Amino acid sequence: MRANTSAPDVDPSGAADAFAVRLETEGLVLLEGRSFSLTSAEADLLDPSHGDGRAKNISLGAGGVRGAAEADPDLDRLRALMERYRDWSRDTLCDLAPRYRSWLEIGRTSFRTREVADGAASPRKDDRRLHVDAFASQPTQGRRILRVFVNINPSGEGRVWRVGEDFEAHARRFVPSARRLAPGESWALKTLGVTRSRRTLYDQLMLQLHDQAKLDEAYQAGAPAREMVFPSGAAWIVYTDSVVHAAIAGRFALEQTFYLPLEAMAAPAAAPARVLERITGRSLLPA
Ligand SMILES: O=C(O)CCC(=O)C(=O)O
Ligand SMILES: [Fe+2]
Numbered sequence: 001m002r003a004n005t006s007a008p009d010v011d012p013s014g015a016a017d018a019f020a021v022r023l024e025t026e027g028l029v030l031l032e033g034r035s036f037s038l039t040s041a042e043a044d045l046l047d048p049s050h051g052d053g054r055a056k057n058i059s060l061g062a063g064g065v066r067g068a069a070e071a072d073p074d075l076d077r078l079r080a081l082m083e084r085y086r087d088w089s090r091d092t093l094c095d096l097a098p099r100y101r102s103w104l105e106i107g108r109t110s111f112r113t114r115e116v117a118d119g120a121a122s123p124r125k126d127d128r129r130l131h132v133d134a135f136a137s138q139p140t141q142g143r144r145i146l147r148v149f150v151n152i153n154p155s156g157e158g159r160v161w162r163v164g165e166d167f168e169a170h171a172r173r174f175v176p177s178a179r180r181l182a183p184g185e186s187w188a189l190k191t192l193g194v195t196r197s198r199r200t201l202y203d204q205l206m207l208q209l210h211d212q213a214k215l216d217e218a219y220q221a222g223a224p225a226r227e228m229v230f231p232s233g234a235a236w237i238v239y240t241d242s243v244v245h246a247a248i249a250g251r252f253a254l255e256q257t258f259y260l261p262l263e264a265m266a267a268p269a270a271a272p273a274r275v276l277e278r279i280t281g282r283s284l285l286p287a
Contacts, residue, residue, distance in 0.1 A: 016099065017099055020100065020267075021266045023239065024239065024265055024270045024271070025270050027167070027239050027243035028163065028245075029238075030230070030236045031234075031236060031237065035233050035234070035235050036085055036088045036235060038152055038154075042077070042081050043154065044074075045077060045111075046152075048114070050068055050069055050078060051068065051069060051113055052067055052070065053069070056112075056120070057110040057113070057255075058082075058110070058111040059082070059108045059110040059111065060082040060086070060108065061109075064079070065078060078111065083109075085109055085111075085254045085256060086106065086109045086256050089258075090104065090256070092148065092235075097266075099264065099266060100260060103260050103261055103263065104264075105143070105258065105259040105261075106258060107258055109254070109255070109257075110257075111254055112255060113251070114251065115249075116160075116247045116248060116249050116250050116251065117248065117250075123214055123215055124211060124214055127247050128246055128248050129220050129246055130162060130164045130213055130244050130245065130246045131213050131214050131245070132210055132213070132240065132242060132243070132245075133147075133210065133240040133241050134203065134209065134241065136207060137196060138196055139196070139197050139200060139203035140259060141197060141202070141203065141285065142262055142273045142284075143260060143262070144239055144242075144259065144260045144261075144264075144265070145240050145241040145257065145259060146237065148235065149230070149235065149237075149253055149255050150234070150235040150236075150254050151231065151232050151233065151250065151253050152252050152253060152254060153250065154232075155232075156232045157232060157250060158231050158232065158249075158250060159230045159234075159247065159250030160227060160230075160247070160248045160249040161227070161228045161245055161246060162246040162248060163227075163245055164224060164225040164244030164245065165224050166244075167243070167270075168279070170209065170213070171205075171209060171272070171276055171279055172279060174212045175208075175209075175276070178208035179204075180201075180204065181199065185199075186198050186200070186204075200284060200285055200286060201282075201285070202272075202285050205276050205284065206241065206272065213244070225244070225246070227248075273285060
């Protein structure tokens, strides 16, 4: 390594950013030699009776645990497991991509005990259909959605995904038919409490990509996609806002969501906001 007396913390070779560049440009990286597993004392938490029977997952966020059975005597142990996974995910990510450390915003932790193949309440909520992630009530306002998954299936079953075309091809396919925000719509959504913050032009386009892809039967049936099987014990990190994905089978996983601002990106040109701005020829985020 070259000596750099003016800024000793800067790695002149860029090696410290190699993982971030790879993750941002490839979108999905399978972690080799790193995993998270349940301890024998946590194994009973896989019992589906811990769920409330309505929510898709048990999850942990700022407001505490959601989706667990009411008055579950094991609530504290469920919370502790999700906290342990949240901390492992954060430490793993910061170790691999040190540049993210000061930017990382921690989102929900989810404990997924349902069989994916069992389906969903509606096509729009059906993650067995190819999509990029975008949440109707939670505009990211340009921040990236990064998720860390681990397959904790106790009987060795893989988690099966389909991974589709690259983001730019996907965006070019659906941007022309995307519904634009009506004047005053973003303000009204926020004021009525439909969204937590203002839905930007970027958020509207992302939501349109998500909805149009999921609701397009011909696209779902004929879209280019390859199957990926994540074996039991595997951990993987995905920018789910740019990787076109569908979960088609498998059971028992943990997932941690992170948000990262565009300033944190090592390869900002690959971010969906920048790709969409190139395609539409306009700026999509407030200055
Ligand atoms: O549960 C999974 O394996 C992935 C589902 C999905 O689409 C997501 O979490 O974004
Ligand atoms: Fe998704």
